[in-house]
Amino acid sequence: MMIPVLTDYYQAGYLPKPRYGTLPSFVPNVNLAVRRQAIKQIGRYDEACWAGEDADLCLRAARGEWDIFYERRAVVRHEPKHSLGALIRQWWWYGSAGGRVFEKGMNRRCEVYLSPDARPRIHRYLRLLSTNFCPLRVLVFVSPFLLFHLGTLLAAALLALGHSWPALALALAMAVVALILHSRSSLRALDLRELILYATVTWVLNWTCILGSIVGGLRRRMLFVFPGL
Amino acid sequence: MKARDILVGLAIRLAFPPFTWLFRAFYALAIRCSVRSVRAAPGVAAIYLTGSMARHESIPGLSDIDFKIFVRGPRNRAASDEIRRRFARLRRCFPVLGPPDEKGIHFIEGFAADLDRYPLLRHLFDPRVYCHRLLWGESLLERLVPPRPEGNDLRQTLLWKLKDWIEKASLLAEHPLLAPPQRRYLLYKSVADAGLVLLMADDNQRRNQGRTTVLQELATRYDGGVRETVAKLLAERAIAFRSALAETGEVWQLFLRLVGEALAALGFAPARGSASFSAGRIAAADLPAWLREALPSDAAVAEFPWRRVPLSPLDCAFFGRRLVLVTLPQSLSLAGQLRLRAAARPHAEETPVMIQESGWLRSAWCELLDHWLSPEGSDDMTALLAAGEMPPGPLAQRLQARLAAWQDQLDEILASQDLARMDRPRYLRFLFAAMACLVLRRSLDDGSFAFPSDAYGVADMLRRETPLAPGFIDLLEDEWHRVQEERLPFQEALFHKTRVLLQTWAGLIRRDEPLDRLAAVNGIPDLARLSLSVVVVTRNRCHQLARCLDSLARQKRHPDELLVVDNGSSDDTAGTVARFSARFPVRLVAEPIVGVAVARNRGLSETRGDVIAFIDDDAVAEPGWLAAIEEAFLRDERVGIVGGSILNLDTGATDPVSRFFELAERIPA
Numbered sequence: 088m089m090i091p092v093l094t095d096y097y098q099a100g101y102l103p104k105p106r107y108g109t110l111p112s113f114v115p116n117v118n119l120a121v122r123r124q125a126i127k128q129i130g131r132y133d134e135a136c137w138a139g140e141d142a143d144l145c146l147r148a149a150r151g152e153w154d155i156f157y158e159r160r161a162v163v164r165h166e167p168k169h170s171l172g173a174l175i176r177q178w179w180w181y182g183s184a185g186g187r188v189f190e191k192g193m194n195r196r197c198e199v200y201l202s203p204d205a206r207p208r209i210h211r212y213l214r215l216l217s218t219n220f221c222p223l224r225v226l227v228f229v230s231p232f233l234l235f236h237l238g239t240l241l242a243a244a245l246l247a248l249g250h251s252w253p254a255l256a257l258a259l260a261m262a263v264v265a266l267i268l269h270s271r272s273s274l275r276a277l278d279l280r281e282l283i284l285y286a287t288v289t290w291v292l293n294w295t296c297i298l299g300s301i302v303g304g305l306r307r308r309m310l311f312v313f314p315g316l
Numbered sequence: 317m318k319a320r321d322i323l324v325g326l327a328i329r330l331a332f333p334p335f336t337w338l339f340r341a342f343y344a345l346a347i348r349c350s351v352r353s354v355r356a357a358p359g360v361a362a363i364y365l366t367g368s369m370a371r372h373e374s375i376p377g378l379s380d381i382d383f384k385i386f387v388r389g390p391r392n393r394a395a396s397d398e399i400r401r402r403f404a405r406l407r408r409c410f411p412v413l414g415p416p417d418e419k420g421i422h423f424i425e426g427f428a429a430d431l432d433r434y435p436l437l438r439h440l441f442d443p444r445v446y447c448h449r450l451l452w453g454e455s456l457l458e459r460l461v462p463p464r465p466e467g468n469d470l471r472q473t474l475l476w477k478l479k480d481w482i483e484k485a486s487l488l489a490e491h492p493l494l495a496p497p498q499r500r501y502l503l504y505k506s507v508a509d510a511g512l513v514l515l516m517a518d519d520n521q522r523r524n525q526g527r528t529t530v531l532q533e534l535a536t537r538y539d540g541g542v543r544e545t546v547a548k549l550l551a552e553r554a555i556a557f558r559s560a561l562a563e564t565g566e567v568w569q570l571f572l573r574l575v576g577e578a579l580a581a582l583g584f585a586p587a588r589g590s591a592s593f594s595a596g597r598i599a600a601a602d603l604p605a606w607l608r609e610a611l612p613s614d615a616a617v618a619e620f621p622w623r624r625v626p627l628s629p630l631d632c633a634f635f636g637r638r639l640v641l642v643t644l645p646q647s648l649s650l651a652g653q654l655r656l657r658a659a660a661r662p663h664a665e666e667t668p669v670m671i672q673e674s675g676w677l678r679s680a681w682c683e684l685l686d687h688w689l690s691p692e693g694s695d696d697m698t699a700l701l702a703a704g705e706m707p708p709g710p711l712a713q714r715l716q717a718r719l720a721a722w723q724d725q726l727d728e729i730l731a732s733q734d735l736a737r738m739d740r741p742r743y744l745r746f747l748f749a750a751m752a753c754l755v756l757r758r759s760l761d762d763g764s765f766a767f768p769s770d771a772y773g774v775a776d777m778l779r780r781e782t783p784l785a786p787g788f789i790d791l792l793e794d795e796w797h798r799v800q801e802e803r804l805p806f807q808e809a810l811f812h813k814t815r816v817l818l819q820t821w822a823g824l825i826r827r828d829e830p831l832d833r834l835a836a837v838n839g840i841p842d843l844a845r846l847s848l849s850v851v852v853v854t855r856n857r858c859h860q861l862a863r864c865l866d867s868l869a870r871q872k873r874h875p876d877e878l879l880v881v882d883n884g885s886s887d888d889t890a891g892t893v894a895r896f897s898a899r900f901p902v903r904l905v906a907e908p909i910v911g912v913a914v915a916r917n918r919g920l921s922e923t924r925g926d927v928i929a930f931i932d933d934d935a936v937a938e939p940g941w942l943a944a945i946e947e948a949f950l951r952d953e954r955v956g957i958v959g960g961s962i963l964n965l966d967t968g969a970t971d972p973v974s975r976f977f978e979l980a981e982r983i984p985a
Contacts, residue, residue, distance in 0.1 A: 101955075114959020116912070120848075120929035120945045123920075125956030131920055132913035140913040145957055153956025161944035161960030165935040166860060166967060167977035174973055273983045281979055288976040 102145075102155040113145030114155060118163040125153045133191070138184035143191060171291070178292045182299025186311040189226050199227045224309035231268065232293050232314050235261065323411055324495050327377020331556040339376035343369070346381055346410035351452050353402045354385060359395050361424060362386040362453030367414075370447040373526040375556050378501045380414035384440075384448065386456050390425040427460055439473035444516065445524050470520055471582045474513045478575055481506045485571060497557040503567045504549055504557070507531070510574035517581035528553060534574075545570045572658055610659030723825055726750055730822050735815060744796055747814055748774055753825050783835040788813070811951060813840045846949055848942055849877040849925030853915040854933035856885045858892040865893070867936040869900040873943040877925050878902045883915040936965055 102114070119141055129147040132140045145155055168174040238261045245254035269275070277285060293314050304311025327339055351363055367382035368374045387395050399421055407413050420440065422430075431437050440446060441461045448457055464470075485506040494502070508527035511534045516522055524530075528550065535546040548562035555561075729735070735743065751774050775793040779786055795810060817837045823829035850868055854861045861880070868878060882889050882904060893904045907918040920928060927949050931937055941960065948958040964981045967974065 114957060115962060116916075116930060117932045117935055117962050118930075118941075118960040120927055120949070120958045122927055122949060122956050123925065126920060126928070129956070131917045134911060134913045134917060136913055137911070140916070148956045151956075152954065154952065154954045155957045155959065156948050156952070156955045158944050158948040158958050158960050161941050161948070161958065162938040162963060163931060163935045163941060163960060164938065164963050164965035165932065166965045167974055169969060169971060169973060171973050276983055277979060281975075284972060284975060285979045285983075288973070 100157060102149070102157055113142045114157060116141040117165050118161065119144075120161075121148075122153075125151075129153065136184070136187050136191075138181050139188040142185075143188045146188070146191075171288070174288075175291065175295050178295045179299040182296035182313055183303030183306075185313060186226075186300060186304045186307055186309065189311060189313075190224065190307055190309060198225065199229060224307075225311075226304075226309065227312045228314055230314045233297075233312075235265065321495055324377045324497060328375075328497050328556045328558050331376060331558070336376060342410075343374065343376070343381065343412060346406075346412055347451065349410065350381070350383065350403070350406050350413060353406055354383070354399055355452050357395070357398050357402055359388045359392070360385060360399070360453065361388045362456045363451045364457065365449040365451050366420070366446055368527075370449040371524070371526050373528060375501065375553075377412075378498060378557060379412070381410075381412055382414045382420075383451075384420040384422065386427075386453070386460075387421060387423050388425075389423060391423045395423075396421045424456065424460070428462075431460075431462070438469065439477055442473065444520075444522065445477070445512065447524070466520065470516075474516060474578070474582055477509065478513055478578060481509050482575065485568075496560070499564075500552060500557045500560060503564065503571065504553060507546075507549060507567060507571050507574060510571055510578055514574055514578040514581055517578055541566075542570060542573070606659060607656075610656050723753065723822075726753060726822055726825065730818060735818070743811070747792070747818060748796065750818060750821050750825075751778060754821060757825055757827075783832055783838075784817075785838040788838065813837065816840055846926040846946055847876040847924070848873075848946060849879060849923035849928045850875040850942070851879050851881060851916065851919035851923060851928055851930050852933055853881045853883055853912065853919060853930070854885060854889055855883040855910070855915075856887050856889070857933045858885070858888045860934040861889060862892050862896065863936055864931065864933050865896045865900070865902065867938075868931070869896075870939055871937065871942045872939050873946060874900075875929075875942060877923055879919055879923055880904045881915045881919045881922075882906045883912075884908055884910045935962075 121144070125148055129144070129151050133143050136143050149155055168177060238257060242254045242257045242261070245251075245257065274282060274285070297312060297314055300311050300313035327335075330336075330339075347365065347369070354360055354363055362385070364370075364384040364386075365381070366384050368379045369381050385399060387399070389395075403413060431441070441448075441457070442464050443461075444464060450457075485503065505527065508530050511530045512524060512527075515530060515533060531546050531550050531553075535543050535550070538546070545562055545566050549567065552559075552561045729746070735746075775789050775796075778784055779789050791810065792814070817834075820829065820833055820837060824831065824834070852861065852864060852868075865878075865880075868875060878900065880889075880893050880902060882893075884907070890904060893902055896902055903922075905918065905922050907915045909915075916930060919930070927945070929942065929945055944960065945958050949955055964977045966978075
C-alpha cells in the first residue's frame with residue numbers, strides 16, 4: 088500500500104496536505120521531480136532510509152510550505168519484475184525498511200489507520216485512534232485484507248473451541264461480504280482465471296509486506312503492521 | 317436514472333390515497349428537515365415557504381419545495397454559500413427540494429433598496445401572485461415589503477414575469493433532460509401564469525388562488541378551441557400529468573396567444589434602443605428563408621459568428637454549436653419577438669435560433685463578466701438563468717457600480733495569489749474580464765459606452781488603444797479561441813507573462829498607473845523556462861539503462877543536463893553511457909556507497925538545474941514527460957515536488973508476474 092504498483096489512480100492535481108501528525112500521500116521515486124529551492128529548504132534525501140525515502144521527502148515537503156503536484160501527463164513506463172521471487176524480495180524490502188519513515192514521521196506512540204477501500208490511496212486513510220497508552224510504538228494499517236483474515240482466524244478459533252454453528256455463520260457472512268465487495272469493486276473487470284492469478288499474487292505480496300513490516304518494526308522496538316497492496 | 321426521475325415516475329403513477337398520503341408525509345418531512353438544517357446556518361432570520369406548496373396545490377413528485385430565506389445583515393457571499401451547501405446536502409435525501417441556487421436568499425440590510433431597484437424582486441413578493449407561509453423565525457414580510465406595486469410598476473413586474481416564462485417555456489418545454497410529465501407540468505404552469513398575468517392586467521386587485529382557479533376562469537372567458545385546450549389542461553392536472561391529453565403544439569399556441577393578449581392588456585409599447593457593434597455583420601441574404609419572412613421588414617439583422625457570441629454555458633448546453641443568433645439592433649417589441657420565436661420553433665431541430673435584442677446582448681455580456689469575475693465561478697446553470705435580469709436606472713450609474721464591484725473582486729483575487737490554482741480556462745476568462753474592466757473604465761471616462769460585445773472585441777480594442785505588442789494580443793486571442801472552441805489546455809508558458817500583465821492591469825483600472833506602463837509587459841518573453849536536470853541512478857542494469865537514456869534523448873523538451881549516477885555497478889554501465897554520449901551530452905559520476913538515497917543525493921549535488929527530475933534506470937519516459945513536468949513547475953511557484961503516472965512497460969513477457977502487472981493496469985481505478 089505504501090508503494091503502489093502503479094500510480095495512475097490519482098487525478099491530476101495537488102495532493103492533499105497532511106494534517107499534523109498524519110502521514111501524507113506521496114509520489115514514488117520512479118517518477119519524481121523536485122525543485123532545487125525546495126531541496127535547499129527541506130534538506131536532501133534521508134540517507135538512513137533504506138526504503139521509502141521518497142515518502143520521507145514528500146512528508147517533509149508537505150509539512151513545510153511546499154506543495155506536491157501530481158501531473159498525469161508526465162508518463163513513465165516502468166519495467167515490472169519478472170519473477171515472483173524478485174517481487175517478493177521487493178515487497179519484503181518495502182515492508183521491513185519502510186518502518187523507518189513512519190518512525191520518523193509519526194509523533195504519537197500509537198496510530199491505527201483504516202483504509203476503507205483496497206486501492207492504494209494512501210491519502211484516504213481515516214485515522215482511527217491516536218493515544219499515548221502503548222509502551223511499544225504501534226502503527227497499524229487496517230485494510231479489508233487484514234479484517235478478512237482476522238475474521239477467518241476468528242472462525243477457525245470458534246471451530247477449534249467446538250462452536251461449529253457460530254463459526255459456520257461467521258464464515259458464511261464473510262463469504263457474502265466478500266461477494267458483495269467483489270461485485271462492487273473494479274475487480275469485476277477480470278475473468279475468473281485472471282482473478283485467481285491477481286488475487287493469489289496480491290495475497291502473497293500482502294503477507295510478505297505484513298510479515299516484513301512486523302519483523303522490520305520489531306527490530307526498531309515498534310509494532311508496525313503494514314499491509315502491502 | 318436519477319433519484320428525481322424515479323420519484324416523479326412513482327409519484328404520478330401512484331397518485332391515489334394511501335400513496336398520496338405517503339408522498340405528502342415525505343414532503344412534510346423534507347420541509348421539516350430543511351427548516352431544521354437551514355435555521356442553524358449563521359444569520360438566518362426567517363424561512364418562508366412559497367410556490368405551489370404554500371398555496372396547497374402541489375402535485376406529488378412534480379412540485380418543488382421552494383423557500384424564501386431571510387438572512388440578517390448585508391449581502392454576504394459566505395452566508396448564502398453556507399445555506400446553499402446545506403440545501404445541496406439536503407437534496408441528496410430529498411430530491412423534491414428545488415435546486416439550491418433558486419432558493420431565494422435575501423439579506424435584510426439593503427433589502428429595501430433592492431426591492432426599490434428590481435421590479436422582478438417586487439414581483440416575487442407581490443402577495444397577489446405568491447403565497448408565503450412563515451415556517452420559522454420572525455415575521456419579516458409585513459415589515460419589509462411595502463404595499464403591492466400599482467400602475468406602471470405593476471405593468472413592469474408583470475412584464476418581467478412574462479419574459480421569465482417565455483424564456484423558461486421556450487427553453488425547457490422540449491428539453492430532453494426533463495421527463496415528459498415534467499415538461500407537461502412546465503407548459504401547464506406557463507399557460508396558467510400567462511393567464512394569471514392577463515387576468516391581473518384586467519383586475520389588479522385579484523388574489524391568486526392557484527393555477528387551477530386561473531384556468532377555470534380562463535375557460536369561462538373563452539370559447540371554442542381555447543376552452544377545449546384549457547379543459548384538457550385541467551383534466552391533465554386532475555390526473556397529475558400521468559398521460560398527455562393536450563398536444564404540445566396546441567398548448568404552446570395557447571400560451572403564445574395568452575402572452576400576446578396579456579401584452580396588449582398591459583399596453584406595453586416597445587422601448588427603442590440603439591447600439592453599434594464592432595463585430596462582423598452577415599448580410600440578411602444568408603439567413604434561412606423562413607427566418608427572413610418572419611422578421612419584420614424594417615428590422616436590421618446582425619448575425620454574429622458563433623465564436624464572437626458571448627453565450628453562457630447554459631446557452632451552449634441548450635443550443636449546441638449550430639446556433640444562428642439573430643441580433644436586432646432595433647429592439648423588437650415583445651410581441652414581435654414572440655412572432656419570431658413562433659416562426660423559429662418548427663425549425664428548432666435543424667437550425668436553432670436565438671433572438672436577442674442588442675440591449676439584451678449587452679446585458680448578457682455584463683452578466684457574463686460578472687459570472688467570470690465571481691471568485692467561485694459558480695458554473696451552475698440555474699444561477700445564469702436567474703441572471704438574465706438587468707437592474708433598471710441610468711446605464712452609466714449601473715455600470716459604474718458594476719465596475720467598482722469588479723475592481724474589488726479583481727483586487728481580491730490578485731491579492732490572494734491563487735491565480736496559479738485557477739483552472740486554465742477560468743484563468744483565461746478572468747484575464748479577459750479584467751481587460752474588459754479597463755475597456756469599460758475608459759469608455760465610461762469618455763462617456764461613450766461603446767464597449768465590445770465579446771472577448772474578441774476586447775482584443776480589438778486593446779490592439780487599437782494600448783501599447784501592448786499586437787503579437788501578444790494575437791497570442792491571447794488564439795489561446796482564448798483554442799481553449800473555448802477546442803477545449804485544449806491553456807499554454808502554461810503564456811501564464812507567466814499574463815500574470816505580470818494582470819498585476820499591471822489592476823493598477824491601471826484603479827487609475828494608479830499610466831497606460832504606458834503596459835509597454836513593459838512586451839519585454840517579458842512569452843515562454844518562461846526552468847532549467848531541468850535529469851538524474852538516472854543505476855546499478856548493474858546496463859541494458860535497461862540504454863533504453864532509458866534513449867527515451868530521454870527523444871524528449872520533446874530536451875533536458876538541459878543529463879547525469880547518470882553509477883551506484884557501484886560491475887557491468888558495462890560506463891561503456892553504455894560512453895556510447896550514448898555520442899548522441900546526447902551526458903555525464904557519468906560514480907558513487908561507490910550503495911544506497912538509493914545516497915546516490916540520489918549525489919545526483920542532487922552534482923547537478924545545477926532549477927528542477928531535478930529523477931527517473932529509474934529500468935523505466936522509460938514518454939516523449940512528453942519532461943515538458944509536462946516543466947509545465948507543472950511553471951504553473952505555481954509553491955510546487956516543490958511533481959510526480960507523474962507510472963505505467964506498466966510492456967516487454968512482451970507472458971510469465972505470471974508480468975500478467976499480474978498487466979492486470980493491475982487493466983483494473984479501472
